[in-house]
Amino acid sequence: VDSAMLSRKVYVLGLIPVLLGVIVQVYVGLQHDRDSTSSAESPHLLLSGTSAISLQLCFCAVISLLGYFATVTLIPSVKPLCLKAGLFGRDINKNSSDKVPESLGIVPATLYVVCAMLFQPFFQDMLGEYNAALTSMCFMLFLGFADDVLDLRWRYKLSLSFLGALPLLVAYSGSTSIVIPLPLQPLLGISVFNLGILYHLYMLFLAVFCTNSINIYAGINGLETGQSFVIGCAIFIHNVLQLGSAEASNHLLSIFLILPFISTTLGLMYYNWYPSSVFVGDTYTYFAGMTFAVVGILGHFSKTLMLFFIPQMLNFLISLPQLLWLPCPRHRLPRYDPETGLLHAIPSNLTLINVALLIMGPTTEKELGRRLCIFQALCCSLGFLIRYQVAEYFF
Numbered sequence: 001v002d003s004a005m006l007s008r009k010v011y012v013l014g015l016i017p018v019l020l021g022v023i024v025q026v027y028v029g030l031q032h033d034r035d036s037t038s039s040a041e042s043p044h045l046l047l048s049g050t051s052a053i054s055l056q057l058c059f060c061a062v063i064s065l066l067g068y069f070a071t072v073t074l075i076p077s078v079k080p081l082c083l084k085a086g087l088f089g090r091d092i093n094k095n096s097s098d099k100v101p102e103s104l105g106i107v108p109a110t111l112y113v114v115c116a117m118l119f120q121p122f123f124q125d126m127l128g129e130y131n132a133a134l135t136s137m138c139f140m141l142f143l144g145f146a147d148d149v150l151d152l153r154w155r156y157k158l159s160l161s162f163l164g165a166l167p168l169l170v171a172y173s174g175s176t177s178i179v180i181p182l183p184l185q186p187l188l189g190i191s192v193f194n195l196g197i198l199y200h201l202y203m204l205f206l207a208v209f210c211t212n213s214i215n216i217y218a219g220i221n222g223l224e225t226g227q228s229f230v231i232g233c234a235i236f237i238h239n240v241l242q243l244g245s246a247e248a249s250n251h252l253l254s255i256f257l258i259l260p261f262i263s264t265t266l267g268l269m270y271y272n273w274y275p276s277s278v279f280v281g282d283t284y285t286y287f288a289g290m291t292f293a294v295v296g297i298l299g300h301f302s303k304t305l306m307l308f309f310i311p312q313m314l315n316f317l318i319s320l321p322q323l324l325w326l327p328c329p330r331h332r333l334p335r336y337d338p339e340t341g342l343l344h345a346i347p348s349n350l351t352l353i354n355v356a357l358l359i360m361g362p363t364t365e366k367e368l369g370r371r372l373c374i375f376q377a378l379c380c381s382l383g384f385l386i387r388y389q390v391a392e393y394f395f
Contacts, residue, residue, distance in 0.1 A: 053252070056122055056256075057255070060119065060255070060256050060259055060260070061259065063115050063118055063119075063260060064115065064259045064260040064262070064263040064264075065263060066115075067108075067111050067112065067114075067115045067260050067263045067264045067267070068263040068264060068266055068267045069267070070111050070267075071107055071108045071111055071263075071264045071266075071267025071268060072267045072270055074107050074111070075104055075107050075267070075268070075271050075278060078101075078104060078106070078107050079101040079104065079277075079278060080101075082101040082102060082103055082104065083099060083101050087101065087102045087103045087148060087149070087281075088100055088101050088102050089102045089279050091221070091276065092331070092333065092336060093220070093221070093333065093334075093336045093343060093365045094275070094336070094365075095338050095341075100276065100277065100278065100279055101277075101278050101279065102148060102278075102279040102281045103145060103148040103149075103279070103280075103281035103282075103283045104268065104271070104272075104278040104279065104280060104281065104283075104284075105144065105268065105280040105281050105282075105283035105284020105285070105287060105288075106141075106145055106281075106283045106284075107268070108264035108265060108267055108268045108284070109137075109141045109264075109283060109284060109287040110141075111264050112137075112260050112261055112264045112287075112291075113134065113137065113138060113141070115260035115264070116134055116137075116256075116257060116260060117134065119256045119257075122256065123253060123256075126173075126253070128171045128173075129168075129171045129172065129173065129298060130253075130298075131171075132167040132168050132170065132171030132172075133167075133168055133171075133257070133294040133298055135167040135168075136164055136165055136166075136167050136168040136207070136290055136293075136294060137287060137290050137291055137294060139163070139164040139167070139290075140161070140164045140211055140286040140287050140289070140290035141283065141286070141287045141290075143157065143160050143161070143164060143282075143286055144281065144282040144283035144284065144285065144286035144287055145281075145282075145283045147282040147283075147286075148281040148282050148283055157212075158208070158212070161207070161208045161211050161212060161286075162204060162208055164207070164211070164290065165203070165204050165207035165208060165290075165293070166204075168203075168207065168293075168294060168297060168298075169200050169203055169204055169207075172200070172203065172297065172298075174250075174297075174298075174300055175300070176194055176195050176196055176197075176198075176199035176200070177192050177193060177194045177195065177199075178192070178193055178195060178199070179191065179192055179395050180192065180193055181394045181395060182393070182394055182395065183394065202302075203297050203302065206293055206296070206297070206302055206305075206306075207290065207293035207294075207297070209309075209316070210289040210290065210292045210293040210296075210305075210309070211285075211286050211289030211290050211293065212289065213289065213309060213312035213313070213315070213316055214227070214228065214285045214286075214288050214289040214292075214312065215282060215285040215286060215289065216315065216316070216319060216323075216351075217311065217312055217315040217351070217352065217353075218285060219331065219332070219333045219351075219353065220333075220353060220365055220368055220369045220372065221272065221273065221274040221275060221276040221365055221366070221369055222269060222272050222273040222274055222276065222369045222373070223353075223369050223372055223373070224272070224280050224284060224285055224288070225265055225268050225269035225272045225273070225280060225284070226269065226273070226369060226372070226373040226376070227311065227312075227372070227373065227376045228261075228265050228284075228288045228292075229262065229265050229266060229269055230373060230376045230377050230380060231292060231308050231309070231376070231380065232258055232261055232262040232265060232292075233262060233380075234308045234380035234383065234384070235254065235258050235292070235295060235296075235305070235308065236255065236258050236259065236262065237384075238251075238301065238304060238384070238387070239251040239252075239254045239255045239258065239299065240255070241388075242301070247299075247300050247301075250298065250299045250300045250301075251299055251301075253298055253299060254295040254298065254299035254301075257291070257294065257295050257298075258291075258295050261288075261291050265288070268280060268284065273369075274365060274366040274369055275366075292305060292309075293305075304383070304387050307380075307382075307383030307384075307386055307387055308379070308380050308383050310379035310380075310382065310383065311352060311372075311375060311376050311379050314352050315351060315352035315353075318350050318351060318352055318355060319332075319350050319351055321350060322349075322350040326350070329349065332346075332349040332350070332351050332354075333346075333349065333353070334346055334349070334353060334354055334357055334368075336365075337362070340362070341364060342362040342363060342364060343357060343362060343363060343364070343365055343368055344357065344362045345357035345358045345362075352372075353368070353372070356368065356371065356372060356375075
């Protein structure tokens with residue numbers, strides 16, 4: 001019975017990328033019906049026109065679905081290989097001392113890269129940027145796996161994060177101008193200002209922040225994959241809503257990159273959710289962060305992307321004193337009480353996880369992970385409110 005229930009869950013979850021693909025196709029069709037010269041007809045795609053784009057989106061949804069099932073299938077096969085190689089950890093938030101395979105983020109990340117490479121023929125006009133994006137993601141994938149194996153020092157990981165973003169910045173050919181907020185335009189006398197090289201510097205720090213913010217906001221079963229899944233879905237929804245805008249082609253590119261990420265992450269989350277049977281490792285967190293940075297930069301919505309990172313920004317600000325000058329333990333996790341099975345906050349460990357426990361009191365790891373993912377979803381909803389309701393008064 002349990003096996004049958006698990007099988008049903010696997011197949012139900014696998015319908016999510018297909019459903020998302022259908023939503024995009026319906027939206028593109030509605031945009032085309034509203035205006036026969038819809039901006040959803042992308043000059044970047046190998047084949048233009050609404051019907052051709054729909055076929056390509058179907059292909060994207062099918063490949064994403066295959067990526068999900070491949071992830072679910074391959075992880076059980078890779079688990080013993082990780083244990084044999086000594087890549088394992090122990091879940092310190094549980095009474096059990098069993099070895100839990102680590103670095104299993106290598107499975108969905110590798111499958112994602114394979115899926116993304118299959119979409120390359122669709123973007124011939126921007127193949128340089130597309131390949132640069134894949135190079136940056138592969139670099140961070142390699143850095144994360146190297147960290148899991150070699151346990152690199154923070155200063156090395158941080159400096160290498162800057163190097164990982166360079167291919168994307170070198171190939172970037174988009175605008176480097178910013179829109180001046182409406183209240184400041186009369187004072188400055190301009191509506192648009194070109195930042196030039198400073199915009200590239202901004203994108204560099206954006207990529208480094210995204211990769212490391214996912215990495216330091218972790219430690220609870222399912223939190224890494226849960227927050228990434230929620231952010232990925234928020235990005236997908238934003239892309240769909242922007243298909244009727246002047247930047248429709250860039251958002252279509254983002255859809256092709258984020259949909260397989262959502263599906264492969266969902267496959268990993270199936271095993272990483274409480275009680276976790278695998279750990280994702282830095283392999284996944286670095287890869288996920290760079291993927292978000294890539295879609296935000298190539299999709300030309302980096303400011304909106306930051307609105308989806310509100311919990312990560314809060315965690316970074318809370319952690320900043322400990323990251324810079326205060327003593328920083330290796331694991332800044334809550335304290336587990338083996339008698340009650342509850343997690344208790346440790347005020348000296350400056351993370352959003354401990355702040356959440358201070359606010360709501362001791363709770364189980366499962367409930368804490370669930371609430372933090374709900375908080376992530378609420379913050380993404382706030383981001384949508386700011387982007388689509390508040391921002392129009394300033395830009």
